[in-house]
Amino acid sequence: xxxxxxxxxxxxxxxxxxxDEIGTPINMVQQEFSQHFPYQGWVEHDPEEIWxxxxxxxxxxxxxxxxxxxxxxxxxxxxxxxxxRSSGKPIYPAIVWQDRRTAEYCQNLKNSGxxxxxxxxxxxxxxxxxxxxxxxWILDNVxxxxxxxxxxxxxxxxxxxxxxxxxxxxxxxxxxxxNASRTMLFNILTQNWDQELLTLFDIPEAILPEVLDSAAxxxxxxxxxxxxxxxxxxxxxxxxxxxxxxxCTLPGMLKSTYGTGxxxxxxxxxxxxxxxxxxxxxxxxxxxxxxxYALEGSIFMAGATIQWLxxxxxxxxxxxxxxxxxxxxxxNAGVYLVPAFVGLGTPYWEPDARASITGLGRDSEIAHIxxxxxxxxxxxxxxxxxAMVRDSGLNIPSVRVDGGMTQNNWLMQFLANVIDITVxxxxxxxxxxxxxxxxxxxxxxxxxxxxxxxxxxxxxxxFESDIKESQRRQLIDGWQQAVDSVIGLSKFKxxxxxxxxxxYSEIGKxxxxxxxxxxxxRLMDD
Numbered sequence: 001x002x003x004x005x006x007x008x009x010x011x012x013x014x015x016x017x018x019x020d021e022i023g024t025p026i027n028m029v030q031q032e033f034s035q036h037f038p039y040q041g042w043v044e045h046d047p048e049e050i051w052x053x054x055x056x057x058x059x060x061x062x063x064x065x066x067x068x069x070x071x072x073x074x075x076x077x078x079x080x081x082x083x084x085r086s087s088g089k090p091i092y093p094a095i096v097w098q099d100r101r102t103a104e105y106c107q108n109l110k111n112s113g114x115x116x117x118x119x120x121x122x123x124x125x126x127x128x129x130x131x132x133x134x135x136x137w138i139l140d141n142v143x144x145x146x147x148x149x150x151x152x153x154x155x156x157x158x159x160x161x162x163x164x165x166x167x168x169x170x171x172x173x174x175x176x177x178x179n180a181s182r183t184m185l186f187n188i189l190t191q192n193w194d195q196e197l198l199t200l201f202d203i204p205e206a207i208l209p210e211v212l213d214s215a216a217x218x219x220x221x222x223x224x225x226x227x228x229x230x231x232x233x234x235x236x237x238x239x240x241x242x243x244x245x246x247x248c249t250l251p252g253m254l255k256s257t258y259g260t261g262x263x264x265x266x267x268x269x270x271x272x273x274x275x276x277x278x279x280x281x282x283x284x285x286x287x288x289x290x291x292x293y294a295l296e297g298s299i300f301m302a303g304a305t306i307q308w309l310x311x312x313x314x315x316x317x318x319x320x321x322x323x324x325x326x327x328x329x330x331x332n333a334g335v336y337l338v339p340a341f342v343g344l345g346t347p348y349w350e351p352d353a354r355a356s357i358t359g360l361g362r363d364s365e366i367a368h369i370x371x372x373x374x375x376x377x378x379x380x381x382x383x384x385x386x387a388m389v390r391d392s393g394l395n396i397p398s399v400r401v402d403g404g405m406t407q408n409n410w411l412m413q414f415l416a417n418v419i420d421i422t423v424x425x426x427x428x429x430x431x432x433x434x435x436x437x438x439x440x441x442x443x444x445x446x447x448x449x450x451x452x453x454x455x456x457x458x459x460x461x462x463f464e465s466d467i468k469e470s471q472r473r474q475l476i477d478g479w480q481q482a483v484d485s486v487i488g489l490s491k492f493k494x495x496x497x498x499x500x501x502x503x504y505s506e507i508g509k510x511x512x513x514x515x516x517x518x519x520x521x522r523l524m525d526d
Contacts, residue, residue: 234439241435
């Protein structure tokens with residue numbers, strides 16, 4: 001029994017990977033699923049589609065070939081579900097981590113002066129990104145939900161908890177410390193659900209899962225997978241799992257993952273460091289009750305920006321097209337894309353900011369927009385790493401990268417140029433799944449220590465900066481001007497006087513109530 005099944009449930013796709021006892025991937029199946037945008041700033045998933053997809057990809061694996069010791073699970077974090085304990089059916093779609101519907105509520109809490117206390121307990125910012133305000137929204141907006149929650153009829157979970165519930169047929173309602181830490185309800189000092197935060201967000205404790213170490217006994221799967229019973233022994237949020245899979249197990253080691261978003265995590269060891277630069281303080285992982293902490297920067301749109309080019313603008317057919325388009329140009333010609341489609345994350349934390357393309361001219365082409373989309377990933381990473389250096393005082397000689405976007409060599413070279421730090425890409429870039437393997441293997445005694453991962457980490461390609469400092473500075477200055485314009489517009493919109501809001505509202509109501517034919521006729525007459 002020396003193989004591990006890693007289930008990696010991400011924001012846009014789910015995958016299953018079989019690893020052998022030394023962490024070599026020997027079988028992988030992946031499947032995308034739908035994204036739903038019911039209103040501006042809202043992002044939802046269908047939990048049943050996710051679950052069906054998980055079952056479908058597992059059907060694509062010939063389990064009889066492998067001796068499975070355990071399952072490891074890694075997942076998109078903060079995405080929020082509430083379901084009936086009796087049936088296991090969600091009472092509302094999954095509200096995705098990118099969703100901004102609770103921005104106004106978060107701003108009101110900030111205005112009340114409570115953010116410092118929340119930050120000290122959780123290491124997080126008061127932002128719609130995290131689960132607490134999503135939970136409150138569901139309880140407040142689904143008929144009868146709050147009363148049912150108080151009565152213990154409902155269960156809350158992030159995606160890991162939901163999958164464990166389904167895999168164990170409702171016998172296990174659990175999560176791990178990394179996922180719990182992203183809810184804004186978990187005290188990362190005491191490692192417990194925090195009663196003051198539960199009161200602040202008006203969330204009944206009865207709906208919360210039990211919090212375990214990242215390597216633990218999470219339950220035993222039913223025969224849904226292969227006709228056999230398999231224990232679930234490793235769980236971590238995707239960025240924490242990636243930190244482990246990248247072998248960043250020592251203080252000062254930094255990884256940056258490029259998937260739907262981009263997330264950089266700097267291991268700070270047993271020391272919990274609070275940020276003055278808009279970074280998050282988070283458990284990297286918890287083993288045997290001992291917490292290893294990290295500083296994290298979060299970018300909401302990385303691969304999702306390329307997906308927008310493909311699915312919304314339809315200017316590319318495949319993500320790989322962006323590399324060819326970027327290579328066509330000698331420079332960005334002053335064109336910048338600030339991908340604030342769902343606000344800006346670290347270090348800005350501007351939930352009301354919206355995306356913008358600046359610097360377009362008559363000679364601008366599709367290639368300029370595609371290149372600007374790729375460049376935005378590098379600039380946002382620069383913002384994160386610069387904040388980390390200021391906060392930690394550490395000299396960061398290299399960054400280990402992973403995720404699908406790292407296959408783009410043009411982007412990796414541009415990233416090295418912008419951050420002026422060695423970029424190292426490993427031979428196996430799906431390190432999130434590998435982190436889940438490590439945790440399950442530790443609990444199964446297949447691995448002896450988490451430090452075994454570092455010794456097994458192998459670099460595929462390194463990228464060094466090859467541009468002049470003056471050119472680098474010019475690129476970053478252009479990016480900062482573009483970001484400043486987006487933030488400035490956001491603040492201008494939010495500062496409108498109430499009478500202006502009322503005016504626009506009344507005009508909108510008048511137009512909405514008019515007969516369209518009459519309205520068009522009057523406009524033509526005018």
